[in-house]
Amino acid sequence: MDSLVVVPVESEQKIGEYVKEMDEFTKSALVETFNIGASKAADALSEMTGLTVNITVPEIDIVAIKLVPERVGEDVKVAVYISLGKGFEGHAFFFLDLEDALKIFDLMMGMPPGSTKEFDDMVRSAVMEAGNILISAFANALSEFLNAEIEQTPPELAIDFTSAILDFALADIGQYCDYTVLLRTRITINDVEFKEHFMIIPHPSSMKRLVDTLMGGLL
Secondary structure, eight states: OEEEEOOOOSSHHHHHHHHHTOOHHHHHHHHHHHHHHHHHHHHHHHHHHOSOEEEEEEEEEEEEGGGHHHHHOSSEEEEEEEEEEETSOEEEEEEEOHHHHHHHHHHHTTOOTTOOOSOOHHHHHHHHHHHHHHHHHHHHHHHHHHTSOEEEOOOEEEEEEHHHHHHHHHHHHTTTOSEEEEEEEEEEETTEEOSSOEEEEEOHHHHHHHHHHHTTTOO
């Protein structure tokens, strides 16, 4: 049930070096910050559904861009996507296996998980709204922490192989460095566990800004 969520330096090369060489102290501090966002996301989804939702962030991984699809899982996924901009630039995804998407719909509708067998328009709408709430709550937490406005595009939903869904986002980040940061996220809804749920791939300069703010500009 791990999911993945994915930071002024003077050059693109230094951005890449910074991400690749991020130390354990900085990663631990980032985990704490992202856990605040995860808590807000859980509260928002719980308020909408009336369900018990728990989201935690156990760790951050530094991963080579080319290996991201392999780490997320290369099979067909359901994904909600929102682009983040202005105060924090990046790509945000809510990833689920198709079976998990149907289970989340069942839980939202008050039915036993496994009741729904077909991914129809009602399921699509519910899953997109759940993803939108999660991503928006996470972005709002980052906005408060950075004291900066973060713009969000309307949500989009795709059902495709992971590599195809992530292709444009990884190509964008890959312009600046060969490595990115994946945030592993664990989610339970009414004690039902899910896989590969949440992933934010920040632009490296936005990740650096977040770290500089977190560490009081001492990095």
